[in-house]
Amino acid sequence: MIKFENVTKRYGRKEILHSISLNIPKGKIVSIIGRSGCGKTTMLKMINRLVPITSGHILVNEKNILNMNPVDLRRNIGYVIQQIGLFPHMTVHKNLELVLALHQYPKRERKERIDEIMDKMGLTPDLLNHYPIELSGGQQQRIGVARALITDPEVILMDEPFSALDPLTRIALQDDLKHLQNKLQKTIVFVTHDMDEAIKISDYICLMREGHIEEYDTTETMLRHPATPFVENFIGKHRIWNSPEFIKAKDIMRPSVNTCYTQDSLERCLKKVQNTSYPYIIVIDPKTKKFRGFLDINSLQNKKAEQATASDIMYCPPSILHVEDTLTTVLHLIKESPIHYMVVLNDQETVAGVITQRNLLKALGEQYTTETEVM
Ligand SMILES: Nc1ncnc2c1ncn2[C@@H]1O[C@H](COP(=O)(O)OP(=O)(O)OP(=O)(O)O)[C@@H](O)[C@H]1O
Ligand SMILES: [Mg+2]
Structure with a gap:
């Protein structure tokens, strides 16, 4: 679904990503994890062309993204970031409607689409008339996710979407995302620096180290057989025991x-x-x-x-x-x-x-x- 082919990124003379190759399958959640500065956000932003690639290719649905119109590309890619990014002077309703307007949804369909997505995200309709500041952090981020999903894109990019939330709200949103994904089967690329979060929500984990992929594997394989001592250290010894669903008879x-x-x-x-x-x-x-x-x-x-x-x-x-x-x-x-x-x-x-x-x-x-x- 999303393919990185020898993708390199340089800022000036500094190379940030070194010939990354990666295949993200359709309908799966892939977490990109690694220390601060290893290039996670850069990888994400290259997918929707917010950051240009220095060399190599990224394909979405087997099409080179450079040959696609960026507006068409982004229509098919939802984007959720840690800072949520709702417009503070607009009500929740206006914030959601804006996305539909930008994607040229006919006016008469917008209301129905907004109600539908609020319902899917477990949000009550009364929130629609509130301004973002009147909502809790968890509610705001749910709206952030709703906004990314509202145009029903195939791909969703999430950059540490839950990291600013308190632990309980964070766990609740992770659970919601998993339930939602069971129904929607989107292709989700999820950046995090929290291994527990990655293990909980992902089908595959891509562990980055200084602009390289240290290991890209199913969550289960990474837990059972970490490819290198670095991976083993990163995930922590015996981490699998925190995840009884991966330990089998x-x-x-x-x-x-x-x-x-x-x-x-x-x-x-x-x-x-x-x-x-x-x-x-x-x-x-x-x-x-x-x-x-x-x-x-x-x-x-x-x-x-x-x-x-x-x-x-x-x-x-x-x-x-x-x-x-x-x-x-x-x-x-x-x-x-x-x-x-x-x-x-x-x-x-x-x-x-x-x-x-x-x-x-x-x-x-x-x-x-x-x-x-x-x-
Ligand atoms: N516009 C830019 N100009 C120059 N260097 C940049 C720019 N954007 C990012 N970088 C550098 O690229 C590297 C990777 O940055 P990136 O934001 O992708 O890291 P990250 O893994 O997302 O980190 P974090 O976990 O802190 O969000 C960092 O060294 C950063 O300083
Ligand atoms: Mg980042």
């Missing part, structure tokens, strides 16, 4: 499991259990290898003399985990579980591993007790 489970087949005799199952240090065995289908149930050592010992097979006495737990289930789900289900372990299945319902309370505790504990990555 597959990261915590013990992959080697002890299995038997549905038609195995109880005696055979018991032998297998006794050969391991675990008091249970997993029963699988001999043909499909799909999970069927558990047997525990106590019931095997009690019934070993019976002429029965594993499938006759196996126990099928009420809830089962999937490899992609998040830590939150794991914790919730294991808390509810009548037994102290849970099986984790692959897509094909074959067994990927087991999570016991013990290895859950071990995985959680490692973030506090070791310096190494917990995986």
Whole structure:
């Protein structure tokens, strides 16, 4: 959707951006993050041609922006900045209407469009008659976002839009943006210097260092496998543990499991259990290898003399985990579980591993007790 091809920016003799190449996919939120002065705002402003490129190209929808009329280009790109930039002598209504007028929306459609966007942003219509100064910082910035969205552009550029707000309002606006994005699926380039904010809202993160891209990856990959020590330091060790949605059952489970087949005799199952240090065995289908149930050592010992097979006495737990289930789900289900372990299945319902309370505790504990990555 937005493509940087070897983009360089110089002010006088000083090179600010060094041959940046970057592909921002349609419908995703990409955060550009980095220390002050590393070139984030410059990158953003080059997209809507507020800052000229020294060399290289930027393509929007596969068209070189230099071959586009800047007015047409900006019509398709909303822009939100930290200072909000509402006109203080105009009511909220006038501020919003101005954008529609600039984009030549017919007068009769404007009212409807304004009401619609106010509603989308969770703003009550009575605010329309107020002047910006009469609104809270959070309300003003919501109007700022509404103004960027009002012409329904495909792309939205946001330059530290929430950084002047108090922490609670900031969190509320981040949540709003995420909800809104689920519905609208815009392509959003979001500049921030707050890693928590970037992790929370972005699909991809572009970490800048002195005019270079240090790493550009999905948020999850950057958290799991930071590409360089600089990235690791920037995001902070073990940061992934602050984001339980990125920690999956597959990261915590013990992959080697002890299995038997549905038609195995109880005696055979018991032998297998006794050969391991675990008091249970997993029963699988001999043909499909799909999970069927558990047997525990106590019931095997009690019934070993019976002429029965594993499938006759196996126990099928009420809830089962999937490899992609998040830590939150794991914790919730294991808390509810009548037994102290849970099986984790692959897509094909074959067994990927087991999570016991013990290895859950071990995985959680490692973030506090070791310096190494917990995986
Ligand atoms: N008009 C200009 N003339 C000369 N140098 C400039 C100009 N605009 C920006 N710069 C320089 O370019 C570099 C990058 O600036 P930019 O505003 O893109 O940084 P930033 O990453 O957005 O920083 P911050 O986090 O502080 O907003 C800085 O060193 C800045 O001083
Ligand atoms: Mg900036």
